[in-house]
Amino acid sequence: MADHGLKFEIESKTVAEFRSLDKSGELTLQPEYQRKAVWPERAKVSLMETILLGYPIPEIYLSYETSPEGEQTASVVDGQQRLTSLLAFLNNKFPLDGLEDEKLSEKFEGKFFKDLPADVRQEFFQYRFPIRRLSNLADEFVRAVFARVNRVNMVLTEQELRNAxxxxxxxxxxxxxxxxxxxxxxxxxxxxxxxxxxxxxxxxxxxxxxxxxxxxxxxxxxxxxxxxxxxxxxxxxxxxxxxxxxxxxxxxxxxxxxxxxxxxxxxxxxxxxxxxxxxxxxxxxxxxxxxxxxxxxxxxxxxxxxxxxxxxxxxxxxxxxxxxxxxxxxxxxxxxxxxxxxxxxxxxxxxxxxxxxxxxxxxxxxxxxx
Known part of the structure; x- marks a missing residue:
């Protein structure tokens, strides 16, 4: 097995933590090798429904870099579509149209995040995403991880892999x-x-x-x-x-x-x-x-x-x-x-x-x- 001195730590982050990272400029959603946001509305709504139901989702890969001055940034290696959709929903960019769960549909169909009851929004912010943390990787290894994860999952086109x-x-x-x-x-x-x-x-x-x-x-x-x-x-x-x-x-x-x-x-x-x-x-x-x-x-x-x-x-x-x-x-x-x-x-x-x-x-x- 190749040993590059890499660290692949497992942790979790709440929705609130991701919003804070994004607002502070510490989160890079679309590194140069990433594809553009391509999820249709139905996929975005499906993810929000999953969070509202408290169901688990696949882990997100984040690559962390720490500067000698102690400044830290996180780049999304895998999970850009999920996080982009999440932050868009928090910013009221799309409503919950087409919910599949009957109970949720009765309560929240057509509503934006701002329209949800306070207790629902509070619980939504506490939902935890599983994270695979990659620490201080060289760019070539980050790209290799990105390509391999997406090749295994068959979610990227050949050209998107070449770009990476x-x-x-x-x-x-x-x-x-x-x-x-x-x-x-x-x-x-x-x-x-x-x-x-x-x-x-x-x-x-x-x-x-x-x-x-x-x-x-x-x-x-x-x-x-x-x-x-x-x-x-x-x-x-x-x-x-x-x-x-x-x-x-x-x-x-x-x-x-x-x-x-x-x-x-x-x-x-x-x-x-x-x-x-x-x-x-x-x-x-x-x-x-x-x-x-x-x-x-x-x-x-x-x-x-x-x-x-x-x-x-x-x-x-x-x-x-x-x-x-x-x-x-x-x-x-x-x-x-x-x-x-x-x-x-x-x-x-x-x-x-x-x-x-x-x-x-x-x-x-x-x-x-x-």
Whole structure:
């Protein structure tokens, strides 16, 4: 058994003690490696109901640090969702809606904490949480404990585990990508996907694909992630280029409402294809950039029309406009759009990814070289 001189002490804390720690600033609810608060209201209410009933809950892991001056802080290693929900309830952020226990429901349904009788609030404050206390651990061990506890409990996504175990410049680069205006204007990420680190995982996969080539979804993601994270300085210049590409696409493409590029599958293809043509895109003059803008818009509309209605007048008109723009025949463009559309099925399959990138590259490179 490894011995790092670590102390794992078992103790307990009352609700009142947690509130005091939070108010004094001695409690860090969301260390850098933690995921964001993602519990739905029903889960929060269920926890409050458990406390009101006096039932036990799983232990909370706290990492304590004591400074040479005797100042002590506690960071939540595991239990952030529970404590965040608890403190929100104490601050009257949500009511007790949907209580399952009939007796509690009769008394407290729809009430905020401030509305509970004084004796109930007093007893609530005295409820004790079981605590696993980790004393003066190095950051790497705290992260390891966090990842292992959550891996065993199967409550974290793969990306949330990577965020915990692999901090550093690559992780910061992915955060820059996720915070980029392209992510906002495209509307490509749902709120739930962002909460669980799906936006970071998406950019990690796209960037890895740009560096190492296409692969089946997730097949090589962990290996590539580890390599880039470990040797990020080797990829620093390309990360700068990648961010520049995001800026180019955010400023060049049409983003009025949702488009095909607002879908994860199509955005993946757009980024991968554009990366292969980035030199031509960056060197394009303003008029050519506007043509690229119109081309991408026409292309995604043609794909949507074909996917939605098959062969009809709307699709034909879009294909004709697209063919004129890139100096191809209607038949050639129709084949390209049909191939791309077929590649949307089995969207994460290597063959499908390859088909989509090849077809979009055919159209985009034709315009850039004209």
């Amino acid at each position: 175990l692999l901090p550093g410049p690559f992780n910061e680069f992915l955060k820059d990508c996720a915070a980029h205006q392209l992510s906002t204007v495209s509307g490509v990420f749902s709120g739930e996907r962002r909460k669980r680190g799906g936006d970071l995982e998406f950019y990690a996969e796209v960037f890895g694909t740009c560096i190492f080539g296409l692969s089946n979804k997730k097949t090589e993601l962990n290996e590539r992630y580890d390599k880039i994270s470990e040797d990020f300085e080797d990829y620093r210049d390309r990360s700068t280029e990648f961010l520049a590409l995001l800026t180019f696409l955010s400023e060049t493409s049409k983003w009025a409402g949702r488009t095909r590029w607002s879908n994860i599958v199509d955005m993946f293809t757009l980024l991968h294809t554009s990366w292969g043509l980035r030199k031509e895109l960056f060197n394009a003059q303003s008029d050519q950039r506007m043509q690229v803008r119109d081309l991408l818009d026409l292309f995604q509309r043609a794909v949507s029309a074909r996917k939605r209605n098959g062969d009809n007048g709307e699709t034909a008109a879009l294909l004709t406009s697209l063919a004129t723009m890139v100096d191809m025949t209607d038949g050639e463009i129709e084949n390209i759009v049909e191939e791309y559309t077929s590649g949307i099925r089995n969207s994460s399959d290597l063959g499908s990814r390859r088909v989509r990138s090849q077809q979009l590259t055919l159209v985009l490179s034709k315009k850039l070289k004209s």
